[in-house]
Amino acid sequence: MGSSAPVPSASAISASEFAQYLGRYPSCIEAISASKGGAKPGQKTLAELDQYRYGEALRLFGTADSNGDEAIQMEMGLDHVKTLVEWKLRHGKFRPTLMKLVSSNEPDSLRETIREAIEVYRASADVPGAVGTLTRLRGIGPATASLLLAVHDQENVIFFADEAFYWLCCGGSKGPIKYNLKEYTALNEHVRALARRLGVEAVDVERVAFVLMRQGPDQDQDSKPAAPITGAEQQTDVSLSATDTKKQLPKRKAALVPDSEIAPGPRRSKPHIPPAKKHEMQSFSCPDPIALPRRFAVLKERLVSGSEAALEFSWHRLLQKLQEEVGTISSAGSDIVPTIDFADITNPDYVDGFLDNLRKRGVAIIRDVVPRDTALALRKEAIEYLHQNPPAKATPATDPQLFEIYWSPAQIKARAHPNVVAAQKFAMSVWKSKDPAAKVTANFPVTYADRVRIRTAATRTVPSAHVDGGSVERWEPDGYGGRAGPYKDIFQGNWEKYDPWESSGRIPINSDLYSGSASCSIFRMFQGWLALDTVLPAEGSLQILPMPKLATAYFLLRPFFSPPSSGAGSKTWTLTTPQTSILHGALPSYAQSINPNLHPHLQLARSMVPIPALEPGDYVIWHPDLAHSIDGPHVGRESVAMYIPACPLTQCSALYLCRQRKAFLRGYPGPDFGGCGGEKGFVGRAGVQEVNDAGGDEALRSMGLMPWDEEDADDDAEREVLATANSILFPDLYDDLY
Numbered sequence: 191m192g193s194s195a196p197v198p199s200a201s202a203i204s205a206s207e208f209a210q211y212l213g214r215y216p217s218c219i220e221a222i223s224a225s226k227g228g229a230k231p232g233q234k235t236l237a238e239l240d241q242y243r244y245g246e247a248l249r250l251f252g253t254a255d256s257n258g259d260e261a262i263q264m265e266m267g268l269d270h271v272k273t274l275v276e277w278k279l280r281h282g283k284f285r286p287t288l289m290k291l292v293s294s295n296e297p298d299s300l301r302e303t304i305r306e307a308i309e310v311y312r313a314s315a316d317v318p319g320a321v322g323t324l325t326r327l328r329g330i331g332p333a334t335a336s337l338l339l340a341v342h343d344q345e346n347v348i349f350f351a352d353e354a355f356y357w358l359c360c361g362g363s364k365g366p367i368k369y370n371l372k373e374y375t376a377l378n379e380h381v382r383a384l385a386r387r388l389g390v391e392a393v394d395v396e397r398v399a400f401v402l403m404r405q406g407p408d409q410d411q412d413s414k415p416a417a418p419i420t421g422a423e424q425q426t427d428v429s430l431s432a433t434d435t436k437k438q439l440p441k442r443k444a445a446l447v448p449d450s451e452i453a454p455g456p457r458r459s460k461p462h463i464p465p466a467k468k469h470e471m472q473s474f475s476c477p478d479p480i481a482l483p484r485r486f487a488v489l490k491e492r493l494v495s496g497s498e499a500a501l502e503f504s505w506h507r508l509l510q511k512l513q514e515e516v517g518t519i520s521s522a523g524s525d526i527v528p529t530i531d532f533a534d535i536t537n538p539d540y541v542d543g544f545l546d547n548l549r550k551r552g553v554a555i556i557r558d559v560v561p562r563d564t565a566l567a568l569r570k571e572a573i574e575y576l577h578q579n580p581p582a583k584a585t586p587a588t589d590p591q592l593f594e595i596y597w598s599p600a601q602i603k604a605r606a607h608p609n610v611v612a613a614q615k616f617a618m619s620v621w622k623s624k625d626p627a628a629k630v631t632a633n634f635p636v637t638y639a640d641r642v643r644i645r646t647a648a649t650r651t652v653p654s655a656h657v658d659g660g661s662v663e664r665w666e667p668d669g670y671g672g673r674a675g676p677y678k679d680i681f682q683g684n685w686e687k688y689d690p691w692e693s694s695g696r697i698p699i700n701s702d703l704y705s706g707s708a709s710c711s712i713f714r715m716f717q718g719w720l721a722l723d724t725v726l727p728a729e730g731s732l733q734i735l736p737m738p739k740l741a742t743a744y745f746l747l748r749p750f751f752s753p754p755s756s757g758a759g760s761k762t763w764t765l766t767t768p769q770t771s772i773l774h775g776a777l778p779s780y781a782q783s784i785n786p787n788l789h790p791h792l793q794l795a796r797s798m799v800p801i802p803a804l805e806p807g808d809y810v811i812w813h814p815d816l817a818h819s820i821d822g823p824h825v826g827r828e829s830v831a832m833y834i835p836a837c838p839l840t841q842c843s844a845l846y847l848c849r850q851r852k853a854f855l856r857g858y859p860g861p862d863f864g865g866c867g868g869e870k871g872f873v874g875r876a877g878v879q880e881v882n883d884a885g886g887d888e889a890l891r892s893m894g895l896m897p898w899d900e901e902d903a904d905d906d907a908e909r910e911v912l913a914t915a916n917s918i919l920f921p922d923l924y925d926d927l928y
Contacts, residue, residue, distance in 0.1 A: 197362030291329030500683025552738030552813035565806035569722035606885030640833035645730030847894035
């Protein structure tokens with residue numbers, strides 16, 4: 191253990207202490223992973239395996255949801271078990287014969303035994319019974335069995351780890367462990383008591399125990415006090431509870447940071463931050479800076495370390511360029527948004543100029559993608575579907591405008607319309623990869639089922655300007671990858687080299703570490719609306735900030751700089767030393783907020799412009815990092831639009847399709863939208879036949895309902911993407927074919 195100080199007992203640890211130790215887990219596992227000297231060729235590092243254990247595995251097999259509805263999860267197979275066992279061996283004690291024993295299980299028999307165990311657990315919450323069932327497998331004792339069960343319910347089931355047993359059952363002392371069911375039952379009882387007292391989850395107890403038993407309770411560098419903050423950079427003492435690896439359950443709630451977490455200095459009243467409900471809010475906009483847990487200050491220090499001078503020089507170049515660009519946008523207004531007729535997307539005379547402008551502005555309109563009469567018919571059909579069925583959930587509840595329907599016949603027809611698919615492929619062609627072997631293809635778009643927006647004269651709620659695709663994740667190594675991710679040039683002081691349209695760096699990111707509102711867990715190359723009405727400014731239209739490169743560089747660098755101190759005589763913004771924990775406009779589980787007070791150099795009053803008027807059948811698309819909002823209180827006629835993003839095929843999107851397919855067949859929303867059974871009893875809900883009727887084989891494939899033909903691939907890299915997707919979505923068929 192890394193400390194001689196006594197380990198706090200599970201019965202006495204406070205919520206703030208628990209959150210502090212949980213926040214140390216990522217750096218703890220990174221240090222241990224680095225100390226092991228990397229992985230052998232073909233193997234994953236401990237850090238990579240840890241991402242699978244607490245990220246990918248929880249998304250694949252985790253089942254709890256905030257509405258208590260039946261879960262939607264993937265079935266566990268031998269390869270999944272072997273990866274989890276590899277994590278267990280690298281994470282704890284290495285047992286040289288264990289992997290060979292586990293690998294000797296017959297795949298079908300293993301899958302059936304796991305299915306039986308999960309059914310036992312689902313029926314009676316009988317943890318010992320489910321673990322006992324799993325121990326029938328070769329090489330699977332109670333400890334490994336608990337791991338397989340834990341990834342199916344991270345809220346209530348803990349992995350039988352040595353560290354957890356030492357902390358919870360041995361008072362923080364190391365003693366002999368027999369690894370039997372009796373000991374595991376005792377461990378679970380301690381976990382339930384702690385979870386009830388603090389309102390935490392078993393998966394977090396597991397990680398806190400690991401930190402305490404591996405590093406000890408002494409504060410590490412994450413806990414060094416920050417310097418006082420004054421003036422415009424004053425912290426508001428509010429934070430969300432630290433969640434530090436992959437996607438967590440929607441029950442994660444906001445919590446106040448204890449006074450001890452805040453640097454001294456003048457205080458303001460604490461703004462109320464409501465718990466983030468999945469897809470209920472776009473963002474939480476607060477005009478004041480909000481302090482996050484101290485680990486974010488350490489994270490920022492690491493991002494700038496060694497690049498301080500380059501970053502400061504880069505910042506001032508950026509401010510100068512922003513001033514020029516804001517003037518250009520303000521003068522052009524809506525005309526700055528490029529447009530093209532759908533009939534011209536194959537005409538070289540129009541295409542090159544349009545795509546160049548799309549790259550520069552990050553937003554565009556493709557006119558007449560769906561014939562006007564077809565668009566109006568889809569509008570009528572969507573409205574009738576809403577009227578014929580029980581009231582669909584809509585947000586915000588007090589001013590409904592975003593209706594949570596996903597599987598209406600009108601939506602199925604719109605997503606599968608050949609022109610919509612062709613427009614998506616055309617637009618996604620602006621994305622390029624510097625890695626020719628990158629496992630991503632825009633030639634086979636996947637369906638991401640989103641909602642319908644209806645704005646009427648009664649609509650008054652105005653969402654603030656925001657950027658979707660996460661918030662704090664952009665700075666986190668487990669999110670967008672920090673200095674190794676798509677924004678590395680920005681963080682290294684060379685924002686001019688940053689390419690918003692480079693795709694390979696986007697493939698491994700996790701944009702939703704906190705199960706947040708309005709968070710998309712797969713790679714969207716474009717967000718999009720299909721207009722089903724004439725949509726004019728002030729009638730529910732879109733406002734955008736059309737400078738994806740400059741604006742992204744700015745809101746990423748803004749948290750590292752402070753304005754001139756009042757009375758100091760200087761007008762120069764400087765690099766903050768030491769860094770604070772503030773990430774301006776970014777809070778875990780919310781979208782990135784962009785507002786004039788926190789981001790003054792964007793001059794939003796001049797740079798946010800409305801898009802040109804839309805007609806029924808027009809398709810507007812915008813870059814996933816583009817700041818946008820809906821215009822002010824609605825006036826004039828009703829306007830209806832469908833959200834139809836453009837998503838490439840990747841391994842991650844195939845995994846998402848696997849879960850979305852189950853949701854579709856059962857009448858649930860997709861995995862990013864809460865998992866409740868919103869339409870399972872609706873009259874006229876679309877099924878597989880409607881998908882086939884709307885778009886044939888291509889529509890079925892985009893929904894994960896039919897395998898891709900790998901001979902359609904243009905090259906080996908694309909063929910591998912198709913093969914991977916087929917193996918995920920159709921494992922039995924794939925085994926038969928190959």
